[in-house]
Amino acid sequence: MSGKTGWxxxxxxxxxxxxxxxxxxxxxxxxxxxxxxxxxxxRATASGIPRIVQVGCDLAGSRWAARAASSYDEIVAAIAxxxxxxxxxAERGELxxxxxxxxxxxxxxxRVRAIGETGLDYFRTxxxxxxxxxxxxxxxxxxxxxxxxxLMIHDRDAHDDVLAILGEVGAPERWVMHCFxxxxxxxxxxxxxxxxxxxxxxxxFKNAEPLREALAVAPRDRIxxxxxxxxxxxxxxxxxxxxxxxxxxxxxxMAQTRGDDLGELCEAIETNTFAAYGGAWGLSKA
Numbered sequence: 044m045s046g047k048t049g050w051x052x053x054x055x056x057x058x059x060x061x062x063x064x065x066x067x068x069x070x071x072x073x074x075x076x077x078x079x080x081x082x083x084x085x086r087a088t089a090s091g092i093p094r095i096v097q098v099g100c101d102l103a104g105s106r107w108a109a110r111a112a113s114s115y116d117e118i119v120a121a122i123a124x125x126x127x128x129x130x131x132x133a134e135r136g137e138l139x140x141x142x143x144x145x146x147x148x149x150x151x152x153x154r155v156r157a158i159g160e161t162g163l164d165y166f167r168t169x170x171x172x173x174x175x176x177x178x179x180x181x182x183x184x185x186x187x188x189x190x191x192x193x194l195m196i197h198d199r200d201a202h203d204d205v206l207a208i209l210g211e212v213g214a215p216e217r218w219v220m221h222c223f224x225x226x227x228x229x230x231x232x233x234x235x236x237x238x239x240x241x242x243x244x245x246x247x248f249k250n251a252e253p254l255r256e257a258l259a260v261a262p263r264d265r266i267x268x269x270x271x272x273x274x275x276x277x278x279x280x281x282x283x284x285x286x287x288x289x290x291x292x293x294x295x296x297m298a299q300t301r302g303d304d305l306g307e308l309c310e311a312i313e314t315n316t317f318a319a320y321g322g323a324w325g326l327s328k329a
Contacts, residue, residue, distance in 0.1 A: 050078070054090065054295075056090045057092075057305070058305060060092065060309070062268075062313055063095045064096045064241055064267045064269050064316050064320070065096060065098050067100070067271070068111065068118075069111075073284060083287065090288040090290065091291060093325075093326055094316075095287055096118075096119055096121055096195075097118050097120050098157075100123065105145060109155060112155065119154050119324050120152065124138075124142070126164040127168055129175050130171070133179075155190075158183050158193070159183070159193070159197070159221065160196070162180055162198050162201070162205055163201035164201065165199065165200040165201045165204075180205075184209070184215065193320050193321065196221055206233070216237075217239070218237065219238065220241060223242055224254070226254070227256040227257045234261060238265070239265050240257070240258075241267040243268075243269050244277030244278070244292070246277075246293060263307075267316055268312050272289075273285050277292040
């Protein structure tokens with residue numbers, strides 16, 4: 044452990060900067076407070092992670108993400124209603140107004156670079172909520188296209204329906220499978236449709252061989268990396284709070300799985316992330 048918070052010790056920094064393309068700086072998975080934004084950014088930069096995509100999962104989180112992106116050069120925002128939030132909003136008759144507010148935030152905040160995380164979750168939402176999820180997902184896709192933003196997709200136990208709705212509505216030019224959770228066959232199906240695949244700390248887990256097989260078949264120019272912090276902490280710290288500064292553990296595991304040179308993989312991930320999210324931001328490109 045390191046510091047007063049008991050967060051995991053920092054790993055060896057990466058030889059070339061990469062970007063955490065999915066992070067929740069505003070929440071914690073335990074009773075422990077999240078790292079202050081300034082400390083989280085400082086630790087991340089010291090590990091070779093100088094840029095972060097901060098992700099909103101509801102209106103409050105989306106507002107927070109937009110404010111953070113407007114306040115810190117290192118951060119850009121993704122805004123959305125998480126699929127597990129949607130059924131209750133729909134039941135209360137609040138879904139239309141919530142999506143309208145997302146539209147307004149995207150219009151007024153240039154540093155919003157993505158609509159997400161949106162998508163489908165059949166693990167935590169039963170069949171009674173799926174129609175609302177489908178409707179919301181369609182409307183988020185249209186928002187991404189309206190504002191020429193990346194689409195960041197949450198897909199849990201819903202592979203076929205995610206691709207079916209994308210095919211029905213028409214995917215935006217740039218879309219990302221956040222925390223990719225499929226096997227090599229599903230990876231190929233996503234890649235054939237133009238996806239970027241984003242890998243989290245789950246790729247380091249002992250029981251994740253199908254995920255590593257998916258990583259191995261992905262072209263280097265379609266690979267991204269994320270934390271989903273404070274969740275999905277990579278081995279050897281699985282079960283503890285995650286943060287962007289721990290990404291070197293994930294990227295080193297990815298390079299080993301693929302047989303890639305570490306520096307070349309890092310450079311590709313940075314290039315891919317800029318391409319997925321509409322260009323470089325904040326700092327001069329290292």
